[in-house]
Amino acid sequence: MGSDFVEYSGHSELFRDFDLWTLRHFLIEETKVVEAEAVADRKDELARLREFFEAWNWVCPGVFSGTDFSEFISGSLTRWDLVLGVLQRTGDRIAAFGEIIPLDYLRNEIDMKGASFEQPQPTQRHLKNIGRICRLLSRREPGAARVRRIPSHLRLWQFCARVTGEPSNSSSRLSPGLGSRDAGQGMRRAFLLGGAGTCGAER
Numbered sequence: 001m002g003s004d005f006v007e008y009s010g011h012s013e014l015f016r017d018f019d020l021w022t023l024r025h026f027l028i029e030e031t032k033v034v035e036a037e038a039v040a041d042r043k044d045e046l047a048r049l050r051e052f053f054e055a056w057n058w059v060c061p062g063v064f065s066g067t068d069f070s071e072f073i074s075g076s077l078t079r080w081d082l083v084l085g086v087l088q089r090t091g092d093r094i095a096a097f098g099e100i101i102p103l104d105y106l107r108n109e110i111d112m113k114g115a116s117f118e119q120p121q122p123t124q125r126h127l128k129n130i131g132r133i134c135r136l137l138s139r140r141e142p143g144a145a146r147v148r149r150i151p152s153h154l155r156l157w158q159f160c161a162r163v164t165g166e167p168s169n170s171s172s173r174l175s176p177g178l179g180s181r182d183a184g185q186g187m188r189r190a191f192l193l194g195g196a197g198t199c200g201a202e203r
Contacts, residue, residue, distance in 0.1 A: 002062025008069040009140040013132050020064050024056040025110045030090040077142040091130045
């Protein structure tokens with residue numbers, strides 16, 4: 001299997017194909033939940049976000065299309081906040097599995113023709129990947145050059161601190177209106193900001 005980039009506003013992070021395909025599944029599922037819970041005036045934006053994730057396409061080894069977040073965010077602060085909130089909730093969804101995502105779940109829900117999981121997956125690696133995407137998005141907050149919006153950045157770091165167990169200087173609430181799940185004690189060792197090296201078993 002190969003690797004390809006997730007991009008945003010001229011910046012990029014490299015991910016393994018199978019990791020992107022796994023994240024795609026969980027991002028879609030969590031966006032559906034948020035969409036169902038949302039008030040009417042937020043449903044259209046959430047539907048567009050779900051469609052953005054559904055458009056992530058594993059073309060062939062090393063080629064993964066549709067993963068440029070700039071295409072969805074389009075300079076909108078509201079959409080930027082929405083993406084971060086869904087990423088936070090998706091991290092909680094993955095952490096709820098405990099230490100590993102079971103092989104039965106992976107094969108029944110995520111496998112695709114010609115590419116199959118061979119062993120359970122460590123949740124820590126996928127939480128770390130979500131953190132790398134959060135860090136990528138934090139490199140350019142829409143409108144930040146005009147007005148520095150500290151609360152959005154605080155929510156991002158609060159999420160990372162809550163899952164890693166590192167101390168936070170502010171409250172632990174996430175993006176307003178998106179809610180949260182317990183991230184799980186077993187996942188508090190996950191280093192969501194994307195350190196050097198790899199983490200966990202291969203596919």
